[in-house]
Amino acid sequence: MMETYPVADLERLELELLLDAVKTRYGYDFHDYARASMIRRVRKYMEQTGIHQVSELIPLFLHDHRAFYRFVKSLSVVVTEMFRDPDVFQVLREEVIPVLKTYPFIKIWHAGCASGQEVYSMAILLEEEGILDRCQIYATDFNDDALKLAKKGIYPAENIALYENNYRLSGGKNQLDDYWVNLYDAIKINSRLSDRVTFANHNLVTDGVFGEMHLVMCRNVLIYFNEQLQDRALTLINDSLCPRGFLCIGRRENLKFSPIRNHLEGVSNTLRIYRKIGS
Known part of the structure; x- marks a missing residue:
């Protein structure tokens, strides 16, 4: 009987496979980014692009470099203000x-x-x-x-x-x-x-x-x-x-x-x- 993975564990596995694919294809290594922050960014990107599973990003990024670089840009927070703090x-x-x-x-x-x-x-x-x-x-x-x-x-x-x-x-x-x-x-x-x-x-x-x-x-x-x-x-x-x-x-x-x-x-x-x- 096939073992059932909890959804959260499956998402983490998909994320690891995605990061492995990105590193191999583009040389960007995001493995050491804080996991909670990374998964939030990935989910936000998925919402914006109508994608439902993290694993769907793997073929997208492998074959569409423009989609990948849009994702990379989304990782950089650009919100700031003058004389903040x-x-x-x-x-x-x-x-x-x-x-x-x-x-x-x-x-x-x-x-x-x-x-x-x-x-x-x-x-x-x-x-x-x-x-x-x-x-x-x-x-x-x-x-x-x-x-x-x-x-x-x-x-x-x-x-x-x-x-x-x-x-x-x-x-x-x-x-x-x-x-x-x-x-x-x-x-x-x-x-x-x-x-x-x-x-x-x-x-x-x-x-x-x-x-x-x-x-x-x-x-x-x-x-x-x-x-x-x-x-x-x-x-x-x-x-x-x-x-x-x-x-x-x-x-x-x-x-x-x-x-x-x-x-x-x-x-x-x-x-x-x-x-x-x-x-």
Whole structure:
């Protein structure tokens, strides 16, 4: 008599077969993504495409590369906002920026920049502290569509009130609308800010060290990885930090299980801002 698998177990088996097929066909290895997050993304994709079983995605992805790359893009969360978590930006302004001011040239990396609002928030902060001209900001993501949005720097006007409130709470010194041009139903970030940003495709899962940075912002990216993949990403980030460089991760993320915790000291443990130990 054939053994009956519980539906949840069967779905997990189908997911494993799907990830194996994707790795073999395209070289993308998603095995170390957090399982709960991955299955949510797969289910959402299935709903959008009218597919009823995970196993149906295997022949679809094997034979239709466009369908597969649409799925890959769906894995990258592009929802963010300007000066999100204002207390983080306040501590950056008060504790981190004064140190960065001591360098003749400053390099900052936003890993997993999504649609770019946080990147431009950093540029505004640097401008107000008088060091933007000495900074180069690198903003990376593996989602090319998100990068296109970020490069344009155009955002819906409906979010202005939220942005302005965050900005005030973060210790902003001017009027936030000084930093954009008003369009009909949107805002466009001033070129003064965007000119200091280089956008590039980079994947924390598969790519290597990204320069030698004085500050790395990687917020709300690691929550989608399991511990093994978090270790890989955090090691890459640590190797990308210059001596005494700073790291800021999301407040729902932590270094508790990563070996790099021994290489970092807390600037604000509550807000997940750290500094690399060493001369």
